[in-house]
Amino acid sequence: MQAVTDHLTHATDDAAEIVMSVEHLSLDFHLRTNVLHAVRDVSFVLRRGQTLCLVGESGSGKSVTARALLRILDKNGTITNGKILLRGKEDEIDIAPLTERSKELLHIRGGRVGLIFQEPMSSLSPVHTIGSQIIEAVLLHRAMSKKEAREEAIELLRQVEIPNPDKMIDRYTFEFSGGMRQRAMIAMALAADPEILIADEPTTALDVTTQAEILDLIRRLQVSRGMAMLLITHDMGVVAEVADAVAVMHFGRIVEQGGVEDIFHNAKHPYTKRLLASTVKLEQSHLERDEAAAPEKAEPVLQVRNLTKVYGSATGWLGKSTFALKAVDDVSFDLMPGENLGIVGESGSGKTTLGRLILRTVEPTSGAVAYHDADGQEKQVTELDQAGMREFHRDVRLIFQDPFASLNPRMTVRQIVADPMIVSGTHRGKALEQRVAELLELVGLDPLTMERYPHAFSGGQRQRIGIARALALDPRVIIADEATAALDVSIRAQILDLLLDIQKRLQLSFIFISHDISVVRYFCDRVAVMHRGKIVELGDAEQICTAPVEAYTKSLISAVPNPDPRHKRMMHRTRFTAQG
């Protein structure tokens, strides 16, 4: 408590004027059985032209705090204590006691405080045009005719750098890409020229390059309009790139706040240190592996040759070929035993399809996958019959991205982990039970929990269950498709370490599909960079991440935020202009 006030007073010697100050804010949620204190005694200030980053892991209360500033709370949530003082252009007003229907609140929402948030896919109405949603915001807060509002909306779209704004204004959201939608969201939030912009994980769902562009854009708009910004994120890299001040939230409290330099290079609270450590850890390779480079003589487990998948190339009725998309285009690589091969690329680059082609859950258009089984026999995966495929799928397994959707909520952990063994008939009865317990121990879970259902576990624990299931049949290759994307940083590092540890014990090879360069760099020996279905560069992980050769790889790597405010990478990144 004392420390927080100290920081407040300490911070006032900054020149910038305070536009909003939040004082001792507490929020409660009334759940069915108990009261959840989601936010406890939180204080911070937002200054004109500056960015405060609110950092924390999922469940820390950062999003709830942000929405409380606009009084957008679920019905069971209440502000129990504290003030939200809005200053700036008009008289000081406390938002906390305003009622849901008051004119003052409606004026502040959108008029003085803008909000953008995470899901660019679902945060705009799918049945209204982009234009009509922006025009609505303009008309609500500014005295304009409909025609003027439309002009203004086009101007706003131009400011957020949407090409052909006069045409795009009449388009629907599903005709926009993720990055474009987030731009449109920003245009809408800026419609009434607010003094404060709250951005709740605005780039989490976007690719690194798009993220860099959006952050760039927000930064520029902020400078030109002199807005204060509250940026909520879990990504320390983003924080280092854009923050002026940082507040670290943990279990509903702000455990530490201060200037960005202080937090990154002079962190005091153990939680902040831990958060930074797990982020920085992912910035380098797991070193000891470099020594044990794969033995030369070994034969590759998987040989992928000229794999191609074309979608929609069916010839039309009149014999003319319709639109065809090469999702995977002439991809070749080898996977050595005990090797971790990373596949990185933006969404739509074909990396997930590639994983499915290798497993043959999607039938390749052309090309071959050769698999060397434990006895050294070579099998052409593309020519296997059903029985052969079953055997192949026993050796090559998949770990999914979403730890919440990939476990059947109506099966116990024991049933989930035992499922592949029952299907293939390898174990039964007592042996089955033992094997499940063994696997759970292997992934660091208590075997006593095997009778529980997935909902009783956290995201990280669920991913461990998914890994145990993948390991059940002693596979030789595991394809992990964005296996850590849905997890918090600290848990992400834990899961990666777990996988490395298991690999050492079980002689596994990984194909690790990810859009997150730092994860790949930490985990993989070699990295393949995919762009528009092609592998543009394939090489040693360190080399790709530090000294990329191809232009596309350079732009991709330089767009990754660097978790060190002294070396902002993103702001002077190389841009890759697509050649057609």
Added chain:
Amino acid sequence: MLRYIIKRLLYMIPTLLGISMIAFVIIQLPPGDYLTSLISRMTQNGENVDPAQIAQMRAIYGFDDPIWVQYFKWITGILLRGDFGYSFEWNRPVSELIWQRMGATLSVSLAALLFVWAVSLPIGIYSAMRRHSVGDHIATFFGFIGLAIPNFILALTLMYVSYKYLGQNVGGLQSQEFIDAPASWAKFVDLLAHLWIPVVVIGTAGTASLIRILRANLTDELSKPYVITAKAKGLPEYKVVLKYPVRIALNPFVSAIGWVLPNLISGVTITAIVLNLPTAGPLLLRALISQDMYLAGSFILLMGSLTLVGMLISDILLALLDPRIRFN
């Protein structure tokens, strides 16, 4: 859009053909034909039946032809001459009989559909927004009662109430004195006074299920991020709800036309018999009992076509309402 409509219209042709075949097979399914049921009725009444005359009629009506020949004659008659055949029982062309009744059927059905919408939309929105409130529980309670009560009980109750307490002349769609009177304001008022009972009776079940559907859909939509976006813009709550989530939750409402319309038309039958309405239901029932095949077949065909038209209308409205459908 126009292409879409034309495509849908073209798709309707084979479907209609299929419906006509099924309709014809259905009326041929019961053993015997109109003449056998006529003979049995006549012998029951002690009348004399002349076998030669029967054989002659059989030849005239073509009852001895194979079924596909009969079907071919019937369908070409409809397609080429608009001739739906001849009702044996009424001794009049089927088309005359049908058009008389179809008008009443359609007006009752449409009125019921409007009633269903007008009642279920506001109540559904209210129920979703104030979930688990007293008002929601009351609406849910009456909704389930509406679903559970058989139509004819409701019809009898309403008739009793309106006769006993409102002193209204019930049954039918018009009072005796207006039936052959020319159209006038008084006739219209009289129609409304009669119409409300069938409309309420027929609409209740549909209203109840639509309230439940709208409540469930809207509850899902209310927690979507775009609703928060709209709130964060500074829109007042009722505008937020009406403009965004309700718009999307309306989809099942509109597609309801497709299934409510045939439901209403066929559901009318029992109610219509109880209330003595001059709609198609009772006539169809009699035609089926007496195996008046052309009349029955034409009714089934027309109702099938109405269902198709209802589906078409609902699909076109859906496309207008939701650009995601329009663009695919």
